[in-house]
Amino acid sequence: MTEQQLPLERMLAGWMADEATGAPEPILAEILATTGRIRPRPRWWALLVERPMRSGRARVAVGLANRGLVYAALIALLLAGLAALAIGASILLNRAGPADPADWSGFRGNADHVGVGLQGPTGNPVLAWQFHAHGAVLEVAIVGDHVFFAADDGTLSAVTREGGVTRWAVAVPNPPLVGPYAADGRLYVTDANGVLYAFDQADGHRIWSTPTAYVVPSRMVSADGTVYFGTSDGFVVAVDGATGAERWRLQPPGATLVDAPAFGAGLVYAGTDGAGYVAIDPATRRVVWQGDTNGENTGTASVADGIAYLGVAADAASGKLRAFDAATGRLLWTASDDLLQLPTVADGVAYSSTVAGLVVAIDTATGTTKWQIHLEGEVRAPVVASGIVYLFAGNERRLYAVEAATGNLLWRYDAPATGNCCIAVARGAVFVGLQDGSVLSIVGDHRPLSPEPFPSSAPSATPTTPPSTGPSPTPVPSLARVIWSTDIRRMGFAPVCQIAVDPTTGRIWAPEAGSDEIAIFEPDGTLVEEWGGSGSEPGQFDFSRGNGDGYGTLAFAKDGSFFVLDAGNRRIQHFDAKRTYLGEWGSFGDRPGQFTDPVGIAVAADGSVWVLDDIRSVVEHYGPDGTVLGTFDPFALQPTNDGANSLAIDGHGNLYVSSIAPASVLVFDAKGTLLRTVGEGQFSEQAGNMSIDAGGRLFVTQGPERGSALGVLTFAPNGSLIGGFGPLGDGAGQLAFPGGIALDGKGGIYVEDSDFGSTRLIRLELLSPAVP
Amino acid sequence: MQVELVERARSGDHDAFAVLAKESFGRLYGAAKLILRDQDRAQDAVQEALVLAWKHVSAIRDPQAWDAWLYRLTVRACYRLARSARRRDVLELHVEPDTEPTGHDFTGLLAERDRLGRELGQLPVDQRAVMVFHFYLDLPLTEAAAILDIPVGTAKSRLHRGLETLRTAMSDDRADAGIRSGERSA
Numbered sequence: 001m002t003e004q005q006l007p008l009e010r011m012l013a014g015w016m017a018d019e020a021t022g023a024p025e026p027i028l029a030e031i032l033a034t035t036g037r038i039r040p041r042p043r044w045w046a047l048l049v050e051r052p053m054r055s056g057r058a059r060v061a062v063g064l065a066n067r068g069l070v071y072a073a074l075i076a077l078l079l080a081g082l083a084a085l086a087i088g089a090s091i092l093l094n095r096a097g098p099a100d101p102a103d104w105s106g107f108r109g110n111a112d113h114v115g116v117g118l119q120g121p122t123g124n125p126v127l128a129w130q131f132h133a134h135g136a137v138l139e140v141a142i143v144g145d146h147v148f149f150a151a152d153d154g155t156l157s158a159v160t161r162e163g164g165v166t167r168w169a170v171a172v173p174n175p176p177l178v179g180p181y182a183a184d185g186r187l188y189v190t191d192a193n194g195v196l197y198a199f200d201q202a203d204g205h206r207i208w209s210t211p212t213a214y215v216v217p218s219r220m221v222s223a224d225g226t227v228y229f230g231t232s233d234g235f236v237v238a239v240d241g242a243t244g245a246e247r248w249r250l251q252p253p254g255a256t257l258v259d260a261p262a263f264g265a266g267l268v269y270a271g272t273d274g275a276g277y278v279a280i281d282p283a284t285r286r287v288v289w290q291g292d293t294n295g296e297n298t299g300t301a302s303v304a305d306g307i308a309y310l311g312v313a314a315d316a317a318s319g320k321l322r323a324f325d326a327a328t329g330r331l332l333w334t335a336s337d338d339l340l341q342l343p344t345v346a347d348g349v350a351y352s353s354t355v356a357g358l359v360v361a362i363d364t365a366t367g368t369t370k371w372q373i374h375l376e377g378e379v380r381a382p383v384v385a386s387g388i389v390y391l392f393a394g395n396e397r398r399l400y401a402v403e404a405a406t407g408n409l410l411w412r413y414d415a416p417a418t419g420n421c422c423i424a425v426a427r428g429a430v431f432v433g434l435q436d437g438s439v440l441s442i443v444g445d446h447r448p449l450s451p452e453p454f455p456s457s458a459p460s461a462t463p464t465t466p467p468s469t470g471p472s473p474t475p476v477p478s479l480a481r482v483i484w485s486t487d488i489r490r491m492g493f494a495p496v497c498q499i500a501v502d503p504t505t506g507r508i509w510a511p512e513a514g515s516d517e518i519a520i521f522e523p524d525g526t527l528v529e530e531w532g533g534s535g536s537e538p539g540q541f542d543f544s545r546g547n548g549d550g551y552g553t554l555a556f557a558k559d560g561s562f563f564v565l566d567a568g569n570r571r572i573q574h575f576d577a578k579r580t581y582l583g584e585w586g587s588f589g590d591r592p593g594q595f596t597d598p599v600g601i602a603v604a605a606d607g608s609v610w611v612l613d614d615i616r617s618v619v620e621h622y623g624p625d626g627t628v629l630g631t632f633d634p635f636a637l638q639p640t641n642d643g644a645n646s647l648a649i650d651g652h653g654n655l656y657v658s659s660i661a662p663a664s665v666l667v668f669d670a671k672g673t674l675l676r677t678v679g680e681g682q683f684s685e686q687a688g689n690m691s692i693d694a695g696g697r698l699f700v701t702q703g704p705e706r707g708s709a710l711g712v713l714t715f716a717p718n719g720s721l722i723g724g725f726g727p728l729g730d731g732a733g734q735l736a737f738p739g740g741i742a743l744d745g746k747g748g749i750y751v752e753d754s755d756f757g758s759t760r761l762i763r764l765e766l767l768s769p770a771v772p
Numbered sequence: 773m774q775v776e777l778v779e780r781a782r783s784g785d786h787d788a789f790a791v792l793a794k795e796s797f798g799r800l801y802g803a804a805k806l807i808l809r810d811q812d813r814a815q816d817a818v819q820e821a822l823v824l825a826w827k828h829v830s831a832i833r834d835p836q837a838w839d840a841w842l843y844r845l846t847v848r849a850c851y852r853l854a855r856s857a858r859r860r861d862v863l864e865l866h867v868e869p870d871t872e873p874t875g876h877d878f879t880g881l882l883a884e885r886d887r888l889g890r891e892l893g894q895l896p897v898d899q900r901a902v903m904v905f906h907f908y909l910d911l912p913l914t915e916a917a918a919i920l921d922i923p924v925g926t927a928k929s930r931l932h933r934g935l936e937t938l939r940t941a942m943s944d945d946r947a948d949a950g951i952r953s954g955e956r957s958a
Contacts, residue, residue, distance in 0.1 A: 020801075027818070028797045035789065053921070061834035578786075
C-alpha cells in the first residue's frame with residue numbers, strides 16, 4: 001500500500017512530522033543570550049498586557065480574568081488624570097516654577113545672570129569625563145542628571161552628567177547656534193538665521209520653532225514661561241515658551257541694538273546701543289527706567305540683590321562696569337577699573353574680569369575693590385560656588401579656583417584647548433566647553449585644599465603650551481583620542497589590574513583588587529554590576545600577589561566563557577558565559593600545574609590557556625580543564641629573570657611577555673621559541689599590560705615613573721614603534737598609571753588608569769596608523 | 773518537573789527558563805515552520821515568542837499551562853509575520869517548480885508529498901494553524917481552540933475546510949497528473 005492511498009489525515013500528520021525537523025540550535029543560543037540580557041517585566045505589568053488564556057484546570061491560566069474591566073478602570077483614571085493635567089499644564093507651561101538652584105540653566109547660570117552655582121567640586125580637580133563634540137562648544141546647561149550643549153556644527157547634545165554618555169543628539173539647521181538655555185523641560189537655541197527653537201530636554205525632539213527670523217538675536221533667558229532676548233535692530237522680544245508664539249516686542253526709545261537681557265524681581269534688564277541700560281516691566285510692556293551708560297559698548301545685563309549691573313562688551317575698547325538700583329535705575333557706583341565685564345555677585349561681592357586678565361572683587365555696597373589678581377588674558381566671566389571663584393583663562397587654557405574671600409589660589413587645572421565662553425558649576429562639578437569640541441566635567445577629590453597667595457605677576461605657564469597638556473612631549477605620534485572617561489575612584493581599583501572585553505557582549509570586565517570583585521561595564525562606560533567577592537570558594541577571589549600588591553586579571557574564550565587568574569589563591573577559575581562555575585586548578589608550589597606568582601593569563605583560539613608565573617619563571621600551557629600541556633621558560637636566553645608583568649596572545653598563537661628589566665616585550669611562538677624582542681630601549685618604565693589587535697599591532701602600558709614618555713606605546717607587527725598616547729597626568733587625554741588595557745575590536749581601546757587621586761576607565765578611539 | 777521550572781522562571785530564574793526553552797524549542801520551531809512555510813520567518817516567530825515569554829513570564833498563573841501558552845505566543849507571532857509578509861508568500865508559492873509524477877511508486881510518493889506541502893501553503897494561515905496544532909502537535913481540537921482563543925466550532929470548521937480544500941486539490945492534481953502521464957505514454 002503506498003502513502004498515496006492512505007487517508008489524507010494520516011498522510012498529513014506524517015508529512016508534518018518529517019517537514020518540521022531541523023530546528024537550528026544556534027538560534028536557541030541566540031534567543032537565550034537575548035533573554036539573559038533582559039529582565040522579566042513586573043508581574044502587574046505582565047498580567048495587564050498579556051491576553052488572558054483559559055485552561056481546564058484554572059479558569060484563567062495566563063493574564064487577568066477581567067482585563068477588560070481593569071483596562072476600563074485604568075482608562076477612566078487616565079482620563080481623570082489628563083483632565084487634571086490639562087488644567088495644571090496651562091498654568092505650569094506658562095508659569096515656570098523656579099529653576100532648581102542645583103542646576104545651571106545656561107549662559108551665566110540662570111535668568112538673573114548672577115553666575116552663582118550651588119555646589120562646585122570639593123578638593124583638588126579631577127577630570128570625571130571628557131566628551132568630544134564635532135565643533136567648538138560654548139555654553140553648557142545642566143539639569144538634573146543631564147548636561148546639554150551645542151557645538152558649532154549645529155549638533156545639540158544631551159549627555160549624562162555622571163559619565164558624559166550621549167543620551168541624544170539632534171542636528172539643528174543653520175549653525176552656529178546660540179544657547180542652549182534650559183527651562184521648563186525645554187532647551188532654547190537660536191540659529192544663524194535668527195530662528196528660535198525649543199527642543200524637549202527628554203528626547204531632543206523639536207517642540208517648535210518661531211516663524212519669525214529675528215535680526216541677530218542675543219542670548220536668551222527664560223522666566224515665568226516666557227523667553228526673552230534682544231535683537232540687533234533694537235528690540236526686546238518676549239516669546240511664549242510653550243508655543244513659540246511672540247507675546248510682545250518693545251523697542252526702547254533710541255535703541256538700535258539690545259544685548260542679552262537678564263530677568264529678576266519681575267523686570268527685564270538689558271543693555272542697549274542708543275538707549276542706555278533699560279528695565280522693562282513685562283506685565284505692562286513699558287520701560288520702567290533708563291540708566292545712562294555714557295554711550296559705551298556694554299554687554300550682558302545681570303541683576304542680584306536689588307542691584308542691576310552692566311559691564312562692557314568683550315570687544316569694547318573702553319568703558320566701565322556700573323551698578324544701578326534695580327527698582328529705580330539710580331546709579332549706585334561705577335567701578336574704578338576699566339573694561340570690567342559682566343560680574344558674578346555673591347555675598348555682597350561682585351567678581352568681574354577683563355579680556356586683559358584682570359580679575360577683581362568689588363564690594364557691591366561701595367564699589368571699592370577688595371582684591372585683584374592678574375591672569376594671562378581672555379578671562380571669561382567668573383562663577384562662584386561655595387566660597388570659591390572659578391575662572392577660565394582662555395589664553396592659558398587653564399581653569400583656576402580662587403578663594404572668594406581672599407583671592408588666594410586654591411588650584412589650577414590645565415585644559416586641552418582654549419575656551420571662548422564660560423564655565424558652568426553645578427552639582428559638584430565644573431563643566432567647560434572648549435574650542436576643540438571638548439566638554440570637560442571636572443570634579444573634586446575631596447581632599448583639603450591649602451590656599452596660597454596668587455602670584456603677583458602672570459603665572460609661569462606659557463600661553464599656548466601649558467606644562468602638562470597639549471601635544472605629547474615624546475617624539476612619537478599620538479594614536480588615540482578620548483571618547484569617554486568614567487570616574488571609578490569610589491570603587492575598589494588598584495593599579496596593575498588587567499581588564500578584558502567579553503567578546504559576546506562587548507562589556508568590559510575589570511578586576512578590583514581592593515574588593516576582590518570584578519566590575520562589569522557596558523561599552524558606553526555604564527557600570528552594570530560588581531561580581532565576586534573575597535574568599536577562596538568558587539566565584540570568590542583574592543586579587544593580590546604574594547608581595548601584597550593588588551593584582552587581578554582574567555581572559556575570555558571566543559564563546560564568552562572565561563578564566564580568572566585568582567592570583568592570591570594561586571588558582572585559575574573557569575566559568576561559562578553565564579558565570580556558571582565550571583572548575584578550577586592550581587595550588588601554591590613550583591611544580592607543573594602549580595603557581596608561585598601567577599601574573600598573566602591568555603586564552604588561545606583553540607580554548608587552551610596560557611599562564612605566566614613570574615617567580616616560577618614559566619609560561620605554562622593548559623587545557624581548559626587544567627591539564628598541563630607544556631611549559632617553557634621565557635627568560636631562558638636572558639642572564640637573569642628580573643621579573644615579568646603580563647602575558648598576551650595574538651591571533652597566530654604567539655605569546656607576548658612584558659619584561660621588567662630590560663623593559664621590553666618578548667615574543668615567543670607556541671613552542672617557546674623566542675621570535676623577537678620588542679621595545680628594548682624605548683620604554684621609560686616597566687613594560688606593563690598588553691593588548692594586540694587582529695593586525696598584530698601591540699599596545700603596551702608603562703607606569704607613572706616614565707617622566708615625559710607616553711603611558712601607552714604602540715608597536716607595528718614587526719616590532720617598530722609607531723606611536724602611543726597618554727602623556728603623564730590625570731587630565732583629559734593624559735594617563736597617570738595605565739593599568740588595564742583592552743582593545744574592543746572596533747577601533748577603540750579601553751584603558752583603566754589608576755593612581756591615588758584619579759581612577760578612571762577611559763575609552764579612546766584609535767587614530768591612524770593604530771586603527772586595525 | 774516542568775511545573776517547578778515554570779515556578780522558578782516566574783520568579784526570575786533565567787536558568788530555569790533556559791531549560792524550558794530548550795525543551796520546547798524543537799516543537800515551537802516545527803509548528804512555526806509548518807504554519808509559515810518559511811524557515812527564516814519560523815526562526816523569527818520562535819524568537820519573538822520565547823523573548824515575549826521571558827518578558828511576561830510572571831503573567832502565568834497556572835504553571836501547567838506553560839506549553840499551551842508558548843504555543844499561543846508562537847502562533848500569534850506567526851500570524852503577525854504572515855500578515856507582514858503576505859505579499860512575499862504569494863510570490864514564493866508561485867515560483868515553486870512543478871514536480872511531475874513519473875509513474876514510479878517512490879518518485880510518485882515524493883511528488884505527492886511535495887504537492888501536499890504546496891497545497892498546505894495555499895491555505896489561509898488560520899486554517900493551517902489549526903491543522904498544525906491538531907496533526908503536528910497532536911492537540912485535541914478543544915485544546916487547540918482554547919490556545920487559539922477561538923470557539924471549538926470555529927476550530928472544527930477551519931479544520932474541516934482546510935482538509936476539504938486539500939482533498940480537492942490533491943485529487944485534482946492526481947487527475948491532472950494522470951492526464952499528463954497518459955499524454956506522455958501515448
